[in-house]
Amino acid sequence: MLAVLAALLRYHAFNQTPYANGWDSYFYLVQIKSLETTGQMHSPEASLIYPYLRAFYWLTGDYVSGMKWGVATLCGLWVALLGTTRFSALGEQAFMPAQYVLPTWALFSPHLTYFAAQYPKNLLGLLLFGAFVVSLQRPFSGKWWWLAPTLLLVLNYFGHRMTFGLAVAYLLLYLFFQFGTRLFDRTALVKWALVAVVAGALFLLAGQVFPGLAHFADLGRLGGLLRPTPQFAPWSFVQSLGWQRMSPFWLFEIGVLVLLFGWSLVSAFRQHDLARLPLIVLCAALLFPFMEWSSTGLAWRCWMVFVLLAPLALQWPDGKKAWAWSAALLIAAFFSWKSYQPALQDPDYAQFDKITARTQAYLGDSLRAELVIAHNALAEYFTFSTGTDAMPWLPEYGMDSTRLWRVAAGMHLPTLNYFSGEKNARRIKNLGGQYCLLPEYVWQAALVRARAEQDTVFLETAESWRNPWKARPGWLLRRKAGGF
Numbered sequence: 001m002l003a004v005l006a007a008l009l010r011y012h013a014f015n016q017t018p019y020a021n022g023w024d025s026y027f028y029l030v031q032i033k034s035l036e037t038t039g040q041m042h043s044p045e046a047s048l049i050y051p052y053l054r055a056f057y058w059l060t061g062d063y064v065s066g067m068k069w070g071v072a073t074l075c076g077l078w079v080a081l082l083g084t085t086r087f088s089a090l091g092e093q094a095f096m097p098a099q100y101v102l103p104t105w106a107l108f109s110p111h112l113t114y115f116a117a118q119y120p121k122n123l124l125g126l127l128l129f130g131a132f133v134v135s136l137q138r139p140f141s142g143k144w145w146w147l148a149p150t151l152l153l154v155l156n157y158f159g160h161r162m163t164f165g166l167a168v169a170y171l172l173l174y175l176f177f178q179f180g181t182r183l184f185d186r187t188a189l190v191k192w193a194l195v196a197v198v199a200g201a202l203f204l205l206a207g208q209v210f211p212g213l214a215h216f217a218d219l220g221r222l223g224g225l226l227r228p229t230p231q232f233a234p235w236s237f238v239q240s241l242g243w244q245r246m247s248p249f250w251l252f253e254i255g256v257l258v259l260l261f262g263w264s265l266v267s268a269f270r271q272h273d274l275a276r277l278p279l280i281v282l283c284a285a286l287l288f289p290f291m292e293w294s295s296t297g298l299a300w301r302c303w304m305v306f307v308l309l310a311p312l313a314l315q316w317p318d319g320k321k322a323w324a325w326s327a328a329l330l331i332a333a334f335f336s337w338k339s340y341q342p343a344l345q346d347p348d349y350a351q352f353d354k355i356t357a358r359t360q361a362y363l364g365d366s367l368r369a370e371l372v373i374a375h376n377a378l379a380e381y382f383t384f385s386t387g388t389d390a391m392p393w394l395p396e397y398g399m400d401s402t403r404l405w406r407v408a409a410g411m412h413l414p415t416l417n418y419f420s421g422e423k424n425a426r427r428i429k430n431l432g433g434q435y436c437l438l439p440e441y442v443w444q445a446a447l448v449r450a451r452a453e454q455d456t457v458f459l460e461t462a463e464s465w466r467n468p469w470k471a472r473p474g475w476l477l478r479r480k481a482g483g484f
Contacts, residue, residue, distance in 0.1 A: 002083055002330075006107045007076030009337045013113050014068040017342040019349035021068065021117035026380035028053055028120065029063050033384060042383070048158045049121040063384075071120045075113070078123065079106045081130050082312070101316040104329040110250035110339030111307045117340065119304065125160025126308060132156055132167050133312070136174050137275060162301060166282065166309075173278035225298060230289035233303040234258050240295055247339035249332065257310055264314045279313040296465075347377040351433050356382050358431045359407060370403035371395060373440060375466045378407065392465075393472040404440040409466040411436060415458055419446035 014021045020029060032054050034042040041050070056070035057063055083103030106112055116123050132152040149171075156167040234254055238246065265284060268276045286306040291299035317325055355378065363369055372390040374382060379390040395404070408416070413436060417425035420442050429437040447469075450458045463469040 002103050002107050003076040003080035005076075005333070006079040007072045009107075009333060010075040010113055010116060011068055011072035013337040013340040014072060014117060016340070017346065017349070018064070019342075019346075019353075020064045021071070021342060021346060022120070023118060023347055023377045024380070025067055025117075025120075026377070026384045029067060030380055030384045032057055032066075033063060046158060047121060047160070048155070049124050049160075052124065053120070067120075071116045071123075074120060074123045074127065075116050077127055078112065078130075078308075079103050081127060081134075082106050100326045101322050101329070102311055104326045104333070105311055106308075108249075108329040108333040108336050109253060109308075110247060110336050111253055111304075113337060113340040114250075114345065115304055115308060117346070119301075121160050122162065122301075122305065123308075125156065125163030126305065128152060128156045128159040129163040129167050129170075129309075130312070133170060133279065136171070162305065166305070169285070170278055170282050173281055177274050177277045225292055226290050227292045228290070231291075231293045231299070232289060233287050233293070233299060233306070236293045237300070237303050240293070240300075241345075245341070245344045247336070247341075249336040250339045254307065257307060257314075260314050261310045267315055268313070276313050276315075279309070283310045283313055347381075349377075349381060352378050352381045353385070355407065355431050355433065355435050356385050358429075359405075359437050360386055362429050362437060363405070368403070369405045370399060372405050372407060373468055374407040375409055375468060378409075382407075391472075392468045394468065394470060396471045401439065401441045406438055406440050406443050406467075407431070408436050408438065408443065408462075410434050410461050410464075411467070412458070415455075416446055419449045419453075419455075419458065421445065421449075 020026055028049065030042050031045070031050055034040065035050065035054060036057070053067060053070045056073070057066035060066040060069060080103075083100070132149060135149040135152050153164075153167055153171070156164045238251070238254070243251075261280075261283065264276070265280055267273075268280050283306055286302040286309070288299075288302070291297070291302070293299045316322065359372070359382070369388055372379070372382060372388060373394065374390050374392065376392040379392050382388065382390040390407075411434070413428070413430060416436065416438075417428060420428060420438070424438075424442040424445060427439055427442055431437055447459070447462060450462065461467065
């Protein structure tokens with residue numbers, strides 16, 4: 001019942017806008033549309049999220065509606081997982097009142113709504129991770145007890161690379177806290193070394209066969225990961241997203257969670273709670289303070305995952321307090337869904353629609369583009385709507401300069417015209433909303449002149465996320481290709 005309610009409330013939240021939700025949603029829709037129209041993916045990726053979302057497209061007959069229902073259902077499944085696996089106990093409090101606090105917390109959670117809209121593949125990965133944790137905490141009896149955890153670990157590989165890494169880390173922590181120094185005797189070390197070699201070989205082989213999944217090439221993401229001064233992820237997140245874009249319910253969720261986690265961390269070590277320790281240590285690692293903070297960095301992703309995982313390891317109240325918590329959270333859930341506000345938290349897809357239509361009208365048949373460079377979200381929306389490739393990177397391959405165009409954002413048009421030169425300025429089309437369309441060679445010529453004249457204000461905008469200025473890094477190319 002709670003799971004169905006969670007899915008319905010999330011769909012209601014997502015349906016506040018006629019467009020898909022989140023910054024990456026149209027990337028998923030490009031993939032699904034390509035599968036439907038061409039039989040192959042636009043960017044090969046063997047993730048389980050695509051057949052999952054494709055099934056909802058078949059059920060609804062509409063890409064955007066199918067996406068909303070699919071993501072809302074993931075939220076319902078998350079609540080169902082927490083409500084049926086006795087996660088609130090992680091061992092000994094089965095069917096006691098405390099077991100209902102955790103699913104009602106997830107039902108209420110504004111963070112779950114935001115996370116689902118922004119990172120549906122991560123949420124699918126977290127579902128598989130949660131199932132993996134349960135398979136270790138409550139294994140089947142008999143000599144085949146290891147089969148379910150092994151299968152779920154494999155499924156995690158096809159879920160999401162980050163949650164697959166968390167599953168591996170959790171497994172190591174689980175073994176350490178369960179067996180301690182017995183893991184380090186000579187016989188055990190030989191066995192574990194053999195397991196590590198076989199697992200590493202399978203990992204390398206899988207990376208060659210299945211494109212777009214966890215691979216050693218992903219280590220390229222970790223460049224510049226650390227910084228010398230610490231940051232506190234909860235505060236950094238609120239500062240980055242902005243108080244004005246967060247509801248009191250969301251701020252309450254974060255504040256209470258951080259306090260309860262600190263108390264539970266100390267309590268778990270004092271009580272030597274072996275059931276809870278592996279997960280609580282893993283969650284603590286997600287808050288490592290010396291990771292570089294940015295909205296596209298690993299520290300941000302770790303924090304986003306932490307908010308959903310940490311409640312699984314907390315010591316929740318029991319008895320009458322548990323019933324009171326559950327009742328309050330259930331009532332609050334009918335209001336907290338409004339914490340998700342597409343107008344404040346999502347890209348302006350209505351504007352993107354206008355920009356896309358004006359770009360298509362200008363290019364027409366005679367100026368048909370082979371590739372359009374635009375910032376993330378706009379590029380994916382453009383590709384989905386037009387079928388013409390757009391990406392937030394410079395192409396790493398050569399192509400006809402007359403077929404390569406750019407949608408520039410946030411530029412002062414008179415200044416751009418000046419740096420482009422009188423002849424090239426005539427090729428710049430104002431699209432409205434501080435967007436303009438121009439051939440890429442005109443853009444590059446303007447950058448050369450701006451650098452020569454040392455116009456730092458112009459260059460700061462021209463070399464920002466709104467105006468892609470780098471080629472795709474090698475690790476991303478290797479991951480897309482599925483090789484080293």
